[in-house]
Amino acid sequence: MDTKRLILFIAVSFGILFFWQKWMEKRYPQLSTPPAATASATAAAPAAAQPETGKLANGTRITVKTDLLTAEIDTNGADLRKVVLNKYGAVNDPAKPFVLLEDDGVHTYVAQTGLIGDGLPTHKSVFTAAQTSYALADGQDKVDVRLEAAGPDGVKVAKIYTFKRDSYLVGVTYELVNGGSKPLSAQAYYRLLRDGKAPEGTSTGMFGTHTFTGPAVYTDAGKFQKVDFAKLDKGEADYQKSAKDGWVAMVQHYFTSAWITSPKDQPSICAADTGCSYELKAVPGGLYSAGVVTALPQVAPGAKLDKTVELFVGPQETRVLDRVAPGFDLVKDYGIFTIFAKPLFWVLDQIHKVVGNWGWAIILLTILIKALFYPLAATSYRSMAKMRKLAPRLEQLKERHGDDKMKFQQAVMEMYKTEKVNPLGGCLPMLVQIPVFIALYWALIAAVELRQAPWALWIHDLSAKDPYFVLPILMAVTMFIQQQLSPPPPDPMQAKMMKIMPLVFSVFFLFFPAGLVLYYVVNNVLSIAQQWYITRKVENEEKVARNS
Missing domain, CATH: 2.70.98.90 (Beta-galactosidase; Chain A, domain 5)
Known part of the structure; x- marks a missing residue:
């Protein structure tokens, strides 16, 4: 289902960010109280070979x-x-x-x-x-x-x-x-x-950036x-x-x-x-x-x-x-994703030249990215629409085979083969978007242009977290709506876990820059619209096929 892929997408993204930061902390450690350097370190000029202290004359x-x-x-x-x-x-x-x-x-x-x-x-x-x-x-x-x-x-x-x-x-x-x-x-x-x-304001930790x-x-x-x-x-x-x-x-x-x-x-x-x-x-x-x-x-x-x-x-x-x-x-x-982040910021900058506001530029960039990935998204949502249609049959197979998971899995795969449904068909769009997501993250982190740059209403700094957490809450709501549009998991325990995932991941995003959360909220809204449209289109196509 789409929520599973969304969780996979975010989990992999967080994993890459986390291990990248740990590597950076190991390679470029910051000194909160720098040790005194040894006297053997001398300056380039002969005059600088005289004793130096931290206090300048x-x-x-x-x-x-x-x-x-x-x-x-x-x-x-x-x-x-x-x-x-x-x-x-x-x-x-x-x-x-x-x-x-x-x-x-x-x-x-x-x-x-x-x-x-x-x-x-x-x-x-x-x-x-x-x-x-x-x-x-x-x-x-x-x-x-x-x-x-x-x-x-x-x-x-x-x-x-x-x-x-x-x-x-x-x-x-x-x-x-x-x-x-x-x-x-x-x-x-x-x-x-x-x-x-x-420098002041430098953040480290899982939700900060080194x-x-x-x-x-x-x-x-x-x-x-x-x-x-x-x-x-x-x-x-x-x-x-x-x-x-x-x-x-x-x-x-x-x-x-x-x-x-x-x-x-x-x-x-x-x-x-x-x-x-x-x-x-x-x-x-x-x-x-x-x-x-x-x-x-x-x-x-x-x-x-x-x-x-x-x-x-x-x-x-x-x-x-x-x-x-x-x-x-x-x-x-821009970190290790410079190859993606630099051109992304260039596009963002070109949009900003036209609209004059970085928040609206992020929204328009999100629309552009969604349009670019629309063919992949269409394939994914078509697969999900078919999976949703098969949900009742999955429940029947589960009741028929009881606790025999092997036979249940074999029956499910046979049904997918007969109906020509690829259960992994929706994963590719998420995997493709992972480098885009992380690259945009680093582009927004590195961009001094967004530092203390306002968007609208309560967002006065797109490089800082949302002060009232409105955007993370909206992200949770849009994730929940996406969940409702996706095929439900056959396992009751998994279904319960899926219901709390929007809340869990919105908590993660409480600490992210408002500009990045804005991107993801808009991305979710567009995904909901795309998924609803394609699902209705698939259903209409099936009705026409049955009536012909």
């Missing part, structure tokens, strides 16, 4: 406000110490903006840069700035924040942050003016430094490589350490920061001969570093060099990620 703060970002730069190291995403709400209070980078709150998570060379400024040097507040004015496309530090032998060094309108990319430029009498050779390093604590938090590297040769914090503690990280392209990132659910060495449609900043060196490691103070080092062109006496690297600090919006760098869309983690 503070200087004067410089604030920058744009349409998308509110940032703070500290004159100590000219670090980017805080980034607030103005258009995204905080986890526990959507009225407040979401904080991605910070060094004075729950987390330590900052972007640092420095120069490698005798007397050149590092992320520990003190810089000066002309003012402490900058803002992107109306009509401006960008705002520059210039910080300066003293260099050796007449060398002048400036670090210039460029914040652009409608962009989560921040240009970080080193300006070197060689006022000395000797050629200047130097390297520049760029790193993201953060603790190993999971999402990766940690560093990642992408190169054309090595492709996308994630490394969990535990492997960095053990010194077991395996990734592409040298390349002439790519990017290095810190990834978490919905949001990412990354140093981009080869922006899309632009030349790589890596040195032509030596390339870039990537380094992921633990550093003292319970912190982790994801960085890249590149050699700068030699600066002749009296010459000037400008070198810009872009820093991405923002959401994992597909349309945004696609414009940043090759492979950058991979930070949006």
